[in-house]
Amino acid sequence: MFxxxxxxxxxxxxxxxxxxxxxxxxxxxxxxxxxxxxxxxxVVDHGFWTQEERDQWAQAAREAGGVPVLIYLPVPHEVRWDRIRERNADALVDANSIEFSEQDLRRFAGRFHPPTTDEPHLVYDGDPAHALDALARPLGKDEGP
Known part of the structure; x- marks a missing residue:
């Protein structure tokens, strides 16, 4: 975008x-x-805000012969806001930084629909080894599209 x-x-x-x-x-x-x-x-690092959007990207991956795996990174509001405040401080020098307020964060968060139990996904727990181990196994219902 920048x-x-x-x-x-x-x-x-x-x-x-x-x-x-x-x-x-x-x-x-x-x-x-x-x-x-x-x-x-x-790895596609994107918001994937709705199941519909996630399904579209998964379909694009499958059409190209890929096996899509959705990894969900749940982060509490306080942590997101702390990270955004840090980015806001660098907004004038960091091309990837979008300066916005806590009100903006709350508005955007309200648009996000986390994966449900019906939507296959991995939940990232902060340990890359766990995610890599899960990716090495055949995916079940709760572990990838």
Whole structure:
């Protein structure tokens, strides 16, 4: 987003994020599929805010021959807000930093729909070894799409 449009809220209006994000996500999806078609492992670090969005990305991975695995990282509000305050302090020098308020965080958090028990996923517990061990096993209902 930054390479294409600059800083959110400074170089382009705050209300235009989703419209500007759409072509970027198409490019990311295309790159994801190219890597999977070439038998490379890929990590897509994205919000995946709804089950519908997660299903679309999983389908794109499957179409390219990949096996999608959703890893959910539950983080309490206080931790998210502490991290955002730290990023806000660097907003003028960090291209990935989007300066926003705690009210913004609460509004955005209300739009997120965590995976349910009906949606296969791994819950990240903070230990990379646990996630890697789980990924090495065949996935069951509660462990990946």
């Amino acid at each position: 390479r294409r449009y600059g800083h959110y809220g400074r170089d382009f209006p705050r209300g235009e994020f989703r419209v500007r994000e759409a072509p970027v996500l198409k490019d990311v999806a295309r790159e994801l599929q190219e890597h999977l078609e070439n038998k490379r492992d890929v």
